[in-house]
Amino acid sequence: MFTNYSFSVKDRFLRYVQVDTQSDPQSTTCPSTEKQKDLSRILVQELQAMGITDAQLDDNGYVYATIPSNTTKQVPVICFCSHVDTAPDCTGKDVKPIVHTNYDGGDIVLPDDPTQVIRPAEHPYLLKKKGEDLITASGTTLLGADDKAGVAVIMDMAHYFMTNPHVKHGTIKILFTPDEEIGRGVDKADLKKLGAEFAYTLDAGERGAYEDETFSADGVTITFHGISAHPGYAKDKLVNAMKVAGAFLESLPTDSLSPETTEKRQGFVHPVRINGIAEKVTLEFIIRDFITAKLAEYETLLKEKLAATLQRFPGAKADFEVREQYRNMKEVLDKYPQVSAYAKEAIKRAGVPLIEMSARGGTDGSRLSFMGLPCPNIFTGEMAFHGKHEYVSVQDMQKSVESIVHLSCIWEEKGQ
Structure with missing residues (x-):
């Protein structure tokens, strides 16, 4: 499926992280910061350029879009969701992403503040990333992989389907939310307008991770x-x-x-x-x-x-x-076993060993599940989030794209 496909996720990610989208827990507006819409407008423009004509940004900072079905089967409408905001814990202004091509497995010294060093001894997942292409910030900001990696993955998935119309899928909805990092990510999400039956957030860490359980x-x-x-x-x-x-x-x-x-x-x-x-x-x-x-x-x-x-x-x-x-999404997801079963199969089809995890935190999916939209969480490769040592592997993001393309196809295969 991907032999001749040129992934766009890396270039998209590098663009998106340079837009400051930090949310503000002290603000009472929605979104909490208007600058989050700066990225959302870009996403709408890019979706429309792909041919997704209904892509729109509402006044509250939510992006809605639809990839129309291209199958004659009856397939449940699924949604992929990520948040555009970055955490208030560390500045997201003037992010300068750095690509470390063919990572050598050693310490990574961040050039704008050499005291900031990303060490495998402190980040053991790096030991699995030797030979891959890593992206970090420059040492004075966070990177924003949480969750712009998820945003870039969903955008590349959309690009894949719009340029490969022979690959069958049902109706796919896209939702980009503001203010997830301050616990308000779905406060004003219009689920009726969204029109999905099941959803998946793209906001988990290491390659192969699948989370159907969060904190309450x-x-x-x-x-x-x-x-x-x-x-x-x-x-x-x-x-x-x-x-x-x-x-x-x-x-x-x-x-x-x-x-x-x-x-x-x-x-x-x-x-x-x-x-x-x-x-x-x-x-x-x-x-x-x-x-x-x-x-x-x-x-x-x-x-x-x-x-x-x-x-x-x-x-x-x-x-x-x-x-x-919010509450533990597993209380809802256990009632819909196909949601997890299809996601696990999709990750395996992408050639990735499945890692079933429980999230020591919450996602938009935690609340969406209790709002009537069952919504587990799938990996993007984002690691060490909310700080200056944040990093992501390009290859992890690409495997995430493959996983959700396969997932969309599995839903179509199971249709009637």
């Missing part, structure tokens, strides 16, 4: 209320909310239940933001576990620690708020 997630906000007083006359009056919040944080476990002390299927409680003054402090947490019921256990632990802390500071008060963020 809640957000917790604790607001500490102290008592303000003039510091010169504060004896027996002042209750400093910052000290109360600090004591509460100090009471949390240091050897467990945190991202830095957990792995595999272990959950965690993670403070992500603190803001305030002596009178009032707001502390935000993310709570994660593969077993949804455990979230309530972790939240009870926080309440118990909070109550004990308040007893130490007479006069202090606190509000405790829990917000559901």
Whole structure:
């Protein structure tokens, strides 16, 4: 199928990462940053140039497009989805991608900041990439492979089908979302307009990875209320909310239940933001576990620690708020076994060993699944995301393209 096909995924990726699309968790708009639309407009133009006439960008920053069916069979409508935004954790402005052709297996020194070195000792997946072509940033920014690798893969898949009309497939929908990195990726997605029955995100890591399970997630906000007083006359009056919040944080476990002390299927409680003054402090947490019921256990632990802390500071008060963020997609996907079965077969047809994984995080697919669109996650090759050591293999991206082309064909083969 791909013998004479010239992949476009590398060139697309190199273009896309140079567009700053960082999202902003403090913004209340949708998208959270208008600059995300800069890339989305480019994608619409490129899709239309391929002949996909209905490609469009809406006011909220979502790109919708359709590759029309070319088969007489009745085939469920499937969708491929990736997000255009990059994480707020590290700047995505002025990204300078560097291609390391025929990677030699050694340390990679990033030229714009030689103290930034990507070492196989710290990134063991690099040991599998010797002889491949790697792309990194230059040392002062993230790369943006999360998830512009997924965007580029989907765009190359679209290009493949539009230039190979003899390859049979059903109707394929494309969805590019904003603000996934700040947990709002599908807040305003119009699933009726999308019109898909099943979907796949392209947002997983190493070659062959297939994820049908994610964390379940809640957000917790604790607001500490102290008592303000003039510091010169504060004896027996002042209750400093910052000290109360600090004591509460100090009471949390240091050897467990945190991202830095957990792995595999272990959950965690993670403070992500603190803001305030002596009178009032707001502390935000993310709570994660593969077993949804455990979230309530972790939240009870926080309440118990909070109550004990308040007893130490007479006069202090606190509000405790829990917000559901997303749930483990496996709870939905187990009801539709063909969605996973076809994806696994497609990865194997691409000549890639299948790696079944559970994502220690969430994707747009986590929420889409519970919105009525079952949506697991497929590899793109993106690695070490959200930081300056991010990298991706060109060959991994190409295998991702092959996998979702095969996946589309499998859905057609199974049609009636």
